Amino acid sequence: MEKILMSLGLDLISAKVLAMIIVCIVVLLIFVTIGGVLTVVERRISGFMQSRLGPNRVGPQGSLQWLADGIKLIFKEDLIPTGSDRFLFRIAPYFCLLGVFGTMVVFPWGTDVIVADLNIGLFYFISITSLVVIGVLMAGWSSNNKWALLGGMRSAAQIVSYEIPVGMSLLVPILITGTLSMGGIVASQGWLPWDWMIFQSPFTLMSFVIFFIGSLAEANRTPFDLPEAESELVSGYCTEYTGFRYAVFFLSEWANLFVLGGLTTAVYLGGGNLPGILEGWSWLSVLVFLGKVSLVIFVLIWLRWTLPRFRIDQLMDLSWKYLLPAALIAFFGQALYMIATNGYPLLQSIIAGVMFLLFLFMMVKFFIRVKVNLFEMNTPVNSRATDVS
Amino acid sequence: MSSAIKTEYLTINMGPQHPSTHGVIRFILQTDGEIIYECDPDVGYLHRGIEKIAEGISWQSFVPYTDRVDYVCAMNSNLAYCMAVEKLMGLEIPKRAEYIRVIVSELNRISSHAVAVGASQMDMGAFTPFVHFLREREHINDLFEMVCGARLTHNYICIGGVNADLPPGFIEKTVEFLDHFEPVAEQINRLITYNQIFINRFANVGVISPEKALNYNLVGPNLRGSGLKFDLRKDRPYSIYPELDFDVPIGTGSHGQVGDCYDRYMVRILEIVESTKMIRQCLKMLPDGDIKAVVKSSIKPPKGHIYFRTETPRGDTGYFINSDGKTSPQRLKIRTGSFTAMAIIPEIIKGSFIADLVALIGSLDIVAPELDR
Numbered sequence: 001m002e003k004i005l006m007s008l009g010l011d012l013i014s015a016k017v018l019a020m021i022i023v024c025i026v027v028l029l030i031f032v033t034i035g036g037v038l039t040v041v042e043r044r045i046s047g048f049m050q051s052r053l054g055p056n057r058v059g060p061q062g063s064l065q066w067l068a069d070g071i072k073l074i075f076k077e078d079l080i081p082t083g084s085d086r087f088l089f090r091i092a093p094y095f096c097l098l099g100v101f102g103t104m105v106v107f108p109w110g111t112d113v114i115v116a117d118l119n120i121g122l123f124y125f126i127s128i129t130s131l132v133v134i135g136v137l138m139a140g141w142s143s144n145n146k147w148a149l150l151g152g153m154r155s156a157a158q159i160v161s162y163e164i165p166v167g168m169s170l171l172v173p174i175l176i177t178g179t180l181s182m183g184g185i186v187a188s189q190g191w192l193p194w195d196w197m198i199f200q201s202p203f204t205l206m207s208f209v210i211f212f213i214g215s216l217a218e219a220n221r222t223p224f225d226l227p228e229a230e231s232e233l234v235s236g237y238c239t240e241y242t243g244f245r246y247a248v249f250f251l252s253e254w255a256n257l258f259v260l261g262g263l264t265t266a267v268y269l270g271g272g273n274l275p276g277i278l279e280g281w282s283w284l285s286v287l288v289f290l291g292k293v294s295l296v297i298f299v300l301i302w303l304r305w306t307l308p309r310f311r312i313d314q315l316m317d318l319s320w321k322y323l324l325p326a327a328l329i330a331f332f333g334q335a336l337y338m339i340a341t342n343g344y345p346l347l348q349s350i351i352a353g354v355m356f357l358l359f360l361f362m363m364v365k366f367f368i369r370v371k372v373n374l375f376e377m378n379t380p381v382n383s384r385a386t387d388v389s
Numbered sequence: 390m391s392s393a394i395k396t397e398y399l400t401i402n403m404g405p406q407h408p409s410t411h412g413v414i415r416f417i418l419q420t421d422g423e424i425i426y427e428c429d430p431d432v433g434y435l436h437r438g439i440e441k442i443a444e445g446i447s448w449q450s451f452v453p454y455t456d457r458v459d460y461v462c463a464m465n466s467n468l469a470y471c472m473a474v475e476k477l478m479g480l481e482i483p484k485r486a487e488y489i490r491v492i493v494s495e496l497n498r499i500s501s502h503a504v505a506v507g508a509s510q511m512d513m514g515a516f517t518p519f520v521h522f523l524r525e526r527e528h529i530n531d532l533f534e535m536v537c538g539a540r541l542t543h544n545y546i547c548i549g550g551v552n553a554d555l556p557p558g559f560i561e562k563t564v565e566f567l568d569h570f571e572p573v574a575e576q577i578n579r580l581i582t583y584n585q586i587f588i589n590r591f592a593n594v595g596v597i598s599p600e601k602a603l604n605y606n607l608v609g610p611n612l613r614g615s616g617l618k619f620d621l622r623k624d625r626p627y628s629i630y631p632e633l634d635f636d637v638p639i640g641t642g643s644h645g646q647v648g649d650c651y652d653r654y655m656v657r658i659l660e661i662v663e664s665t666k667m668i669r670q671c672l673k674m675l676p677d678g679d680i681k682a683v684v685k686s687s688i689k690p691p692k693g694h695i696y697f698r699t700e701t702p703r704g705d706t707g708y709f710i711n712s713d714g715k716t717s718p719q720r721l722k723i724r725t726g727s728f729t730a731m732a733i734i735p736e737i738i739k740g741s742f743i744a745d746l747v748a749l750i751g752s753l754d755i756v757a758p759e760l761d762r
Contacts, residue, residue, distance in 0.1 A: 050520035146401050150423065150743070222514055223586055232512075232744050234408060306580070308587045309514030311744045312423055 027104045027115075035255035036066030038297065042254070045298070046305045073250075076243035081144050084240070088142035093241070093248035095135030100252045102128035103259050108182045110272035110285030121182035122174065125263060126167060129218065132256070133159040136227060136237050139249070143240040151236025154312060155227035159218050161319040166214035168327035172207035172334045173197050173267050186271030191288075196270040199355040200348075203334040208268045210327050215264065217315070219256050222304040226312055261296035265289060269296070398426060401743075405434045409512045409747045412757025414731070416746070423742050428735045432728075435761040443721040448474055448688050449548055451721070456542035458723060459759040461504055464490075464497035464533075465701035467546035472627065473697035473708035474548050477690045483679040486550035487629045492563070492671045493536065493545060495664040499570075500529040501702035502610075502657045502664075509654060509751030510581050513590050518581040525573060528566050535559055548688065550681030560672050567665050574661060582658060591654055592645030595737050595749035602648065605733040608726045609704020610660060611753055614640040614653030621700035633670050635663045650752035657754070689714055703727055703754055727753075727760040 010018065040055060040062060047054025055062035080089055106121040108114050118124055133156055140152015174180060176197065177188040189196050198208045217224035228236030238249045265271060272289030274281060310318065341348050399422070404415035413434035419427035439458060443451045455470040456463040468490055475482060507522030530540040535556050537545040545552050581587055597607065602615035612619060620637040622630040638659035640652025694711040704726030711720040730753040738746050 046517075050517050051524055052520065146399060150401075153422075225514065232409065232747050305517050307515065308510065308581065308584060308590060310586060311590055311742055313742065314589055 023115075028101065031101055031104065031255050031258075032251060034258050035251040035253075036070060037063075038254040038257055039069070039250070040065045041297075042257075042301050042304075045301050049302075049305045070247060073247040074244050076246075078243040078245070079240070081240045083144040085142035085144075088138045089240075090245075092135050092138035092142060093245045093252070095138060096132050096252040097135075097248050099129050099131030099133075099135060100255045100259055102131065103262075106182045107259070107262055108186050108266045108271055108289070110282045110289050114183055117181050117183035120180045122170060122180045122185065122267070125182070126163070126170070129256075129259070130159070130163065132218075132252070135252075139241065140237040143237070145240050147234045148237050148239045151227045151233045151239070154233075155220065155237060157312075158220075158224065158226060158315060161316060162214045162217040162224075162323075165210050165319060165323035165327045166218060168324065168331055169207035169210040169214065170267065171327075171331050172204055175331070175334050175338065176200060176204070182266055186266050186273065189270045189273055191270060191273040191275050193270075194349070194352045194356040195273075196268065198268040199352050199359065201334060201337050201351060202355065203330045203337055204268075205355055205359070206326065207330040207334070210323050210330065211268070212264065214319075214323060215260050216300070216303065217319070219260050219300075220253070221257070221300060223307040223309045224315060225304075225309055226315060257297055257300060258293065260300065261293040262289075264296050265292040396421070403743075403746070404431075409750060410757070411508060411750070411755065414750075414755065414757050414760065416734075418743070418746075420743065423744075425738050425741060425743060425746060428738045428746065430731050430734055432731060433761055435757045437758075437762065439762045440721050440723060443718050445717060447716050448690070448718065449686075451718070452547055453542070453544045456544055457758065458762055459701065459703065459706075459725070459756055460542055461756050461759075462494075462497045462501035462702045463541065463543050464494045464546060465501070465699070466706065467543065468494050468628075469697070469699040469701060469706045470708050471546050471548050472699060473695055473710055474688075474690065476697050477693065477695045477710060477712060478548075478688065480549060480682055480684070482550055482682055484629075484676050485678040486680045486682075488671050488675045489551050489555060489680065490546055491629055491633075492668055492675075493533070493543075493551075495667045495671070496529050496532060496563070498664045498702045499661050500526040502661050503529075505702070505751075505754040506654060506657050506661075509650075509748070509754075510587070512747045512751040513587060515581050515584075515587065518577050521573070521577050521580070525570055528570070532559065532563060532566060535562065547681070549684035550679070552681075554680050560675070563668065563672060567669060571662075571665060574658075578658065582655075588644045588651060590744075590748055591649065591651035591752065593649050594645075594741070594745050595650045595752060596646045597648040597733065597737060599648065601733070601736070605736070606729045607704070607733060608729065609700065609702070610656045611653055611704060611726070611730055613637065614656045614752075615648035616640050616642075616652075621698055621705055625698065627699060629671075632674070633667050635667050638663065650748050653752040653754075687716055689716055698724075701726070703730075703756060703759060723762055725759045725762070727755045727757075730755055731760055 043065070044054040044056075044062065055065040058064045058068045080086055103125055105115050106118055106124055136155040136159075137152045140148045140150075140155065143149070173185060177185050179185060179188070185197075193199065197204055199205065220227050226236075227233075228238065233239070238246060241249060266289075269292050271292075272285035272287075274285050274288060278284060341351070398419040401418040401420055402415070403418055404410045405413040410416075415431040415434065417429040417431060418425050437457070439454050442454060452467055452470060455466040458466045503522040503526050507519035510522075511519040533543055533545075534540050536559060537543050537553060539545070597605075597611070597615050599615045599617050602612050602617060607615065616639050618637050618639050621627070622635075623637055636659075638656050640647050640649075640656055642649070642652060643655065644651050690712045692712060692714045694709065696707055696709045698705050698707040700706075705724070706726065707724035709720075709722040709724070710718050713719040734746070734749060734753070738749060
């Protein structure tokens with residue numbers, strides 16, 4: 001990029017700055033698009049689950065609904081409530097945006113498609129997403145609204161509590177790979193399912209479950225959507241927000257969904273790894289990565305439209321009483337496991353295979369359990385009783 | 390432990406516009422963070438003076454107003470008023486009309502309980518089961534549309550019988566609906582009722598002991614949720630209910646204490662099943678004959694007063710009517726279940742979370758228009 005700009009007659013420094021700005025804009029546009037499209041996807045999926053259609057008017061199958069929504073939100077009146085802390089109220093949404101978009105730096109799109117493969121990538125990832133909580137807290141505090149305040153406080157308590165088990169559970173993959181770099185973690189896994197981090201040992205599976213639950217809580221997704229619990233806190237921390245600032249909150253929330261899917265995929269589900277013969281086809285690895293991310297996102301959406309939400313004390317109980325000890329057990333268990341199986345690669349691969357089979361078995365059991373809902377329910381009843389003469 | 394930091398309670402105004410108050414109810418909460426120390430319900434936002442309106446209009450003209458007393462179960466409200474007036478007049482109702490009345494009011498009970506149960510699920514954050522229940526309710530509304538042309542406020546039951554006979558094909562459509570609904574209700578139960586998070590939110594929350602339930606005059610499913618087996622359809626039988634075979638489900642404390650939110654919720658779920666049974670029996674026994682007794686267009690019930698109670702989805706709805714022999718009631722008073730249910734909330738909710746208040750409102754099934762009339 002810099003070279004192209006320099007060939008146009010710019011000096012080195014301005015070319016670098018310009019290149020950075022261009023990259024930033026491109027990244028922003030990609031994320032905005034992803035966040036927007038995910039809102040439509042979520043609404044369509046929830047429509048499917050609730051036997052209704054969802055948005056299907058703007059564009060083919062409603063695929064441009066997000067643009068219409070965005071335009072509508074931008075043209076709305078921008079209200080700042082009286083008595084609010086105007087400065088904090090204005091900047092709060094951008095902290096949320098920054099926390100989510102900052103992850104783009106180390107986002108492993110494919111095996112070698114990454115903006116900057118920092119050697120502390122995963123650490124950076126966890127730290128920068130914590131900025132979201134500051135934005136939420138600021139929004140809640142500055143709104144001069146008690147519901148928003150409660151939402152902000154809930155959010156702060158929740159995200160801080162769940163950071164700990166999530167961080168602890170992420171120590172398990174770090175223990176195995178010995179690196180914090182996202183590229184390194186992805187590269188240490190293979191393309192076959194039993195080479196993925198999740199199936200390496202019983203403890204990695206355990207840490208995956210803890211990580212998944214914790215990350216749901218960090219992203220404020222149901223069953224942990226207390227900060228904006230609609231039926232309790234009206235709309236939580238964004239009660240007073242309108243127009244563009246609300247759009248920013250909205251966008252960062254859905255972009256966060258993608259970030260979560262990406263992190264899960266990169267750390268536990270083998271990232272964009274390809275079979276050896278396809279080495280170097282980076283666009284294919286991006287597709288593989290995006291495919292896995294979509295699957296994780298679908299599960300996240302599925303959970304959201306299925307489960308009710310926790311109460312605040314139950315949420316805290318879950319984090320401190322169950323997830324944190326479990327994460328500690330997983331960490332020490334993995335350390336012991338690595339010492340015990342050190343030097344027996346065959347044993348390790350057998351265990352990985354067994355874990356994979358166990359997972360498949362669980363999936364089969366699950367589908368047998370829900371089979372009745374899939375096949376045996378005949379939903380359509382009498383068509384609308386319009387034959388009233 | 391006394392702390393040096395001075396703290397004060399947070400006064401929160403929950404309502405009149407709030408997503409979980411189902412209409413316009415207002416609570417003034419004194420909270421310490423999320424814990425409620427004082428709850429002051431403020432009623433009257435939906436007061437339309439329906440009782441006073443009755444004094445100025447003729448007896449039959451008041452029937453559409455009863456639709457609006459509780460629009461979630463308009464048929465049951467119609468029935469309550471019409472039966473009270475008929476008792477006052479000493480009117481005999483044709484058998485077929487009685488059966489049709491019970492069929493439609495039990496159908497309406499299903500739809501009302503579906504809304505109650507679905508709304509409480511939605512308050513717990515589960516939106517999907519609520520939508521599924523509403524979809525089932527649409528089928529019932531379709532059936533009502535067949536019967537009387539209206540979907541929500543029916544004005545179908547009238548003094549002396551019902552306004553129109555069942556249309557051809559109604560019985561088959563109803564049976565078809567019931568055949569469809571019973572498995573779907575169980576499917577929705579599998580989705581939400583047995584969900585552990587849902588049970589955690591509802592069990593041991595808002596426990597109302599049987600004594601308290603009696604002291605605060607709770608009625609209907611709320612009373613039965615506290616473990617007291619009292620149902621007007623069984624204990625003060627009216628219409629054709631004595632001929633029907635049905636159970637009265639009560640709260641058993643299946644996942645917590647007797648009288649918690651889950652018990653009240655479960656009683657409604659089980660009552661839906663009982664209502665489907667009743668409708669099936671009624672459809673089998675439905676006799677031929679007239680649908681309306683001969684009633685003059687301008688009725689003048691004799692002097693005197695009556696208090697008549699029926700079991701509506703929100704419990705015991707009583708109509709007190711004082712007649713002075715004129716063309717309109719001298720005084721009409723409606724006693725509704727939501728009002729007493731509202732009165733018990735401040736007593737129960739002290740010391741629990743804001744989220745529990747939402748659960749309690751949902752499980753008590755408070756409907757604002759019925760509360761304020």
